[in-house]
Amino acid sequence: MSTTSNRTALVIGASRGLGLxxxxxxxxxxWHVIATTRRNGGELQANADASNGRLEIESLEMTSSEELAALRERLEGRRLDLLFVNAAINRGNLPIHEVSTDVFTEVMTTNALSPLRALETLRGLVAPGGTVAVMSSDQGSISRNTDGGYELYKASKAALNQLMRSYATRHADDGHTKLLIDPGHNRTELGGPDAPLDPQESIPAVADVLEAQTGAPGLQFLDLHGETVPW
Incomplete structure (x- = not known):
């Protein structure tokens, strides 16, 4: 791992919400942060301009394998202490039999398939002892699915968790810390205006967890307090 003052993070999906x-x-x-966005400008650019070089921006459409490969090529020679993938969409609260095939494919591709493609493409940049992490949700916990609703979103997060488990099994000996993070229900475009948590308060707690878990073995599914979320 790099020294504290030289830590580098790549945050995929940082144009808005929790990633921002x-x-x-x-x-x-x-940290020196490389943050990806699908579109230029906005608050992320303003933050980068005011960061004294600590925050740089890369363009990426995460669902594109070609753009992931191009990003990997642009970052060749860089070494990451943290690779964090943040991606999620929600297409409404319909029972699963009312969801169209196109919407099902879109949500599963964005929320489950693309984060793992990103990890596989970029994991070679992560330093020995570094961390790979993905933003998940307790909505992906099968044992906690007792209230109903948002069936497709929940299924996509459960699929993400299962795929991350497969990833961790396949790369068990790579020396990387592997984390699924449940940030709680936040007031974002995805979480809605009535969510109980403010990202400005919850995300520092998430950052505490990421830093505290550096070097931890295996895969963990943790909330913003560092507590284990049941699968």
């Missing part, structure tokens, strides 16, 4: 706040929080803590 996480990129800013890590930069505030002294």
């Amino acid at each position: 706040v996480l990129a800013g929080e890590l930069a505030r803590r002294g």
